[in-house]
Amino acid sequence: MGHGTEFRAKTKAQYQYDRHHNAVHMRKQVVNFAIMIFLTFLAFTVVVADFSPFFIKPLILLLAGIQVVLQLYSFMHMDDKKGHHIGVIQLFVWTGALIAFTFFITFLTIIWW
Amino acid sequence: MEETKFTPQTWPDHPEQATMEGKNKFVGIWIFICSDIVLFASVFATYLSLKDKGPAGMEFSAAELYELPLAFVMTMLLLTSSLTSVFAMYHMKNYNFKGVQTWMIITVLLGLGFLGLEIYEFYHYVHIGFGYTQSAFSSAFFTLVGTHGLHVVIGLVWITCLIVRNARRGLNLYNAPKYYAASIYWHFIDVVWVFIFTVVYLMGVLG
Numbered sequence: 001m002g003h004g005t006e007f008r009a010k011t012k013a014q015y016q017y018d019r020h021h022n023a024v025h026m027r028k029q030v031v032n033f034a035i036m037i038f039l040t041f042l043a044f045t046v047v048v049a050d051f052s053p054f055f056i057k058p059l060i061l062l063l064a065g066i067q068v069v070l071q072l073y074s075f076m077h078m079d080d081k082k083g084h085h086i087g088v089i090q091l092f093v094w095t096g097a098l099i100a101f102t103f104f105i106t107f108l109t110i111i112w113w
Numbered sequence: 114m115e116e117t118k119f120t121p122q123t124w125p126d127h128p129e130q131a132t133m134e135g136k137n138k139f140v141g142i143w144i145f146i147c148s149d150i151v152l153f154a155s156v157f158a159t160y161l162s163l164k165d166k167g168p169a170g171m172e173f174s175a176a177e178l179y180e181l182p183l184a185f186v187m188t189m190l191l192l193t194s195s196l197t198s199v200f201a202m203y204h205m206k207n208y209n210f211k212g213v214q215t216w217m218i219i220t221v222l223l224g225l226g227f228l229g230l231e232i233y234e235f236y237h238y239v240h241i242g243f244g245y246t247q248s249a250f251s252s253a254f255f256t257l258v259g260t261h262g263l264h265v266v267i268g269l270v271w272i273t274c275l276i277v278r279n280a281r282r283g284l285n286l287y288n289a290p291k292y293y294a295a296s297i298y299w300h301f302i303d304v305v306w307v308f309i310f311t312v313v314y315l316m317g318v319l320g
Contacts, residue, residue, distance in 0.1 A: 009122045009123045019207065022203060026203045029199050030196070033196045033199075036192060037189075040189070040192065043310075043315060044185050047181070047315045056319060057316060060316070064308055064312075068307055075195055075196075075199055075300045076297055083139065084136040085136075088140070089140065092144060093143070093146070093150070096146075096148070100150055101154075103154040103158040104158050107158035107161065111162045112162060
């Protein structure tokens with residue numbers, strides 16, 4: 001398979017801009033990480049704090065959902081418009097998630113309800 | 114393959130997708146992950162259906178079995194290892210191979226810590242009589258969490274091989290996509306764990 005590519009030296013201004021851009025992007029990632037840690041703390045705290053399960057269960061599922069979207073779009077770069085076939089990838093991931101959801105519904109309804 | 118010696122100035126913006134092979138690897142790892150989502154969905158669905166189910170008079174229940182402090186430490190280890198592999202990718206963009214290797218090694222160490230705790234947890238369960246064949250509940254639990262653990266093992270072997278194999282090679286457009294794919298896979302392991310600690314441990318403790 002091809003390993004070749006066209007490349008050229010960046011100008012000094014472009015290089016500095018890109019370095020800066022990367023650093024800013026990394027700082028955003030650290031903020032996202034802090035949010036994920038906070039959401040995890042929150043999830044464990046509400047369970048330990050012993051609120052009503054009818055309140056806790058939807059809440060921690062929602063927190064998990066937010067965390068997963070953060071992971072996918074921030075850490076795994078699904079928001080990167082320059083990604084090769086990124087539209088197809090997004091379609092596949094969400095279709096996979098949809099199939100996953102139908103599995104839960106199917107198993108739970110057929111077997112126990 | 115002819116070697117091109119890069120400098121930070123000539124290193125492309127998206128080194129992992131600068132070549133045809135890099136583009137293919139990027140799409141390939143994602144298609145693998147999409148199919149893995151479906152695999153985990155089926156073991157999750159099985160676990161939810163069989164939770165707390167077993168022979169009459171079974172003494173084990175999710176509410177009494179799980180220990181939250183252990184699950185919390187495991188979650189923190191895996192979540193942090195996710196961030197450290199982001200740091201590795203940041204250094205890859207800046208053509209800093211030492212940074213890539215260092216952060217990947219830290220990622221592996223955190224992953225090993227996670228794996229050690231998981232082995233301890235499984236050992237503890239088997240020790241108190243909650244073995245794989247004990248009940249439908251135990252089979253479903255070990256299959257779900259064990260499948261995730263297996264993914265962690267594969268990820269650790271994969272990343273370790275990358276670190277060792279490329280140690281003297283330096284960063285180029287041939288191995289940049291390899292590191293990138295491994296880091297995407299590692300994040301996915303974390304994504305699955307987010308659901309495991311929520312659905313298995315937290316909701317298990319709730320009963």
